[in-house]
Amino acid sequence: MSFAAPAGKRRGLRDWTELIFKDHGFLRVWWHNLHEIAPGMWRSNQPGPGRVLAAAQMGVRTIINLRGPRDDGGWQLEAEACAATGITLLDFTARSRAAPDKAMLHATRELFAEAELPALMHCKSGADRAGLMSALYLLVVEKRPAREAAQQLAWKYGHVRQAKTGLLDAFFEAYFPYEDQGMAFYDWVDNVYDPDEVTRAFQAKGWAVRLTDTILRRE
Template sequence: MKTEETSKSAFWSLAHARAFFVDHGFLRKVNNNNFHRISHRAFRSGQPLPPDLKKYVSRHGIRTVVCLRGTKGSRPYIDLVERMCGDLGVTFRNFKMSSHKPPPRWRIHAAKELLEEIEYPALFHCKSGADRAGLFSTLYLHLMEGVPMDRTRQLRFWPYGHIRQARTGILDHFVESYVAYSQREPMDFMTWVDEVYDPDALKDLEPAGFMSWFVDRVLRRE
C-alpha cells in the first residue's frame, strides 16, 4: 500500500515538473500565467499549475475549469489540473480547440452548448492563454453576455500575447469574417455559422514565414 502511494506521489510530482519545465510553465510565471478577467463570472489563463488553480478558486470562486487543449493521458500535466479540480470540488471539462485551424461548425455548436450548461464562475485555459482561450472567450462574451463580436477584443497581442501574423491569425480571420458579413447583411452569429460560414475558404488565408515558424516551433502553440 505504501509502495503504491509512493508511486502515485512520484507520478504527480513528475507531472508537476513536466508542467513547469517541458510545458513552459516557468515562462508563464513571468506574466502571472496570462490570467485575466473576462467578465464578472468568467476568466481566462494559460495552463495553470496546482498552486495557481488553488489561488483562482479561493479568490474568484471558480466552479468550472474548461481545458481547451483536449488531450489527456499523454500529457499528465493536464490530468494534474483535473485531479486538482477534484480535490477542490470544481468541475473539470475538457474541450479541444485548435489555435491554427478554423473551427468546424459542429465545434462552434458544441462550444455554445458547453457555455450554456457549465456552472459559473468559470476559467477557460489553453497552454499559453493567448489563442484558444482568446477565441473561446470571444464566443463566451458574444453568446452569453451579448457583447457585439467586434467589441469582444479577446484576440490581441497586448495583454494576451496573441499573434495574428502567424498561423494563429486564422482565428482573427474567423471572427472578422462574421463581423464583415453581418455589417453588409445583418445576421446573428449562429445563423451565419450554419448558413454562410465556410471553414475551407479561411484555410487559404493561413500565413507562413518566420512568425508562423516562431509560434509553432519556439512557442509551440497548439
Template sequence: MYQIKTPWQRIKAHLSAWLIDHEILRVFFRNFYRISDKAYRSNHPSPGFIKTLKEKHDIKTIINLRGANKTGQYMLEKEACEKYDIKLISIPFSSRSAPWPEDIHDIFNAFDHAEYPILLHCKSGADRAGLGSALYEFYVENIPLSESKQLDIKYGHIKSSETGVLDFFIQKWTEYHLANPEVPFLTWVDTTYDYKAINAEFKASKWSNLLVNKILRRE
C-alpha cells in the same frame, strides 16, 4: 481514465508539466485576466494556481480549450479540479485553424451549463483562450465579435502568424453579418460557414510563424 494512480505516474506528470509543457515559465507569468464579473482567462493552470482561483475568485468551472488527454498537465489539472470541487469541461480547439462548427456548439453549450464564475484557458492563454473569450463575450455578454479585444497582442496573440486565422474567422462572420443582418450566428455556422475555405484563404507571415512556432513554441 486520465488519472494518476502511482507515485511514478505523479513524478512523470510533474516532469511533463514543468519541463515539456513550460510550467516552469508559466509560474512566473500566468497571463491571467478578467473578462467580466463572472469570467476569467489564463494560460494552463497548475494545481497551485487552481487552488488560488478557488480561494480568491471562487471559480466554479474551468473550460480547458486544449481538450482531455493523457498528458501530465491535464491529469494534474483534472485531479486539482476534483480536489477543489471545480467542474472541468474540455473542448479541443485549434490555434491554427478556424473552429469546427461542432466546437462552437460545444463551447456555447458549456456556457449554458457552466457554474459561474468560470476560467477559460489553453496552453499559453493567447490564442484559443482569446477566441474562447471572444465567443463568451458574444454569447453571454452580447458583445459583437467584431468589437471583441480578446485576440490581442496584450495577451501574446500575434495576428500575422498562423494563429491569425482565428481573427480571420471573426472577420468572415462580420462581413457576412453586415450583408445579412437577419441571419443568426449559429445559422451561419450550420449552413454557410466553411472553415476549410477560411483556412485555405488565410495567409500568414513566415517571420511571424517563426516567432510563434520556433521561438515561443506555441501549441
C-alpha cells in the same frame, strides 16, 4: 453531451517533471495571462495546482481546459487539484491553427451552458484558443458585437495574427459584414460560413510562423 473530465491518475514525480519542463510550466510560474473577460468568466494560461487553489479561493466553480482530454502530467495535476478544491473540470478541444469547424462552434454553446460561474478557461499560453473561446463567449453568451468580441485575439494576450493563428481572426472577420446586415451568428455559421474558404484566403507570414511554432513552441 457533458464535457466533464474523468478522474486523474497521478504518476508521482513524472507528472511534475512533465508540467515544469515538457509543458514549459516554468515559464508560467509568474506569468499567468489572467484576465476577466466578463462578470464571472476568466481566461488564463495553463494553471498549476497552486493556481487552481488560488482560483478556488477566488470563488471559481468551473475550469474549462481548452486543450482537450489529455493524460500528461499537467492535466493529471490539474485534475487532482480541481477534485481537491471542489472545482468542476471540463475538457473541450479548441484549435489554434485552423478555422473553427461548425460542430465545434455548436458545441461551444453546450459547453458554456454546462459551465457553472464563476469559471476560468485556459489553453497552454492563454493566447490563441483562450482568445477564440473568450471571443465566442462574449459573442454568444454576452451578446457583444463581433468586432468587440474579436478583440480578445490581441497581442497583449500573446496572440500573433500574422502567424497561422491568424486564421482565428480571419474567422471573425468573415462574419463582420453579415453581422452588419443583421444576420445572427449561428445563422451565418449554418448557412454562409465555409471553413475551407476562410483557410484558402488566409496567408501566414513566415517570420510569425517561426516565432509561434519554433521559438515560442505554441500548440
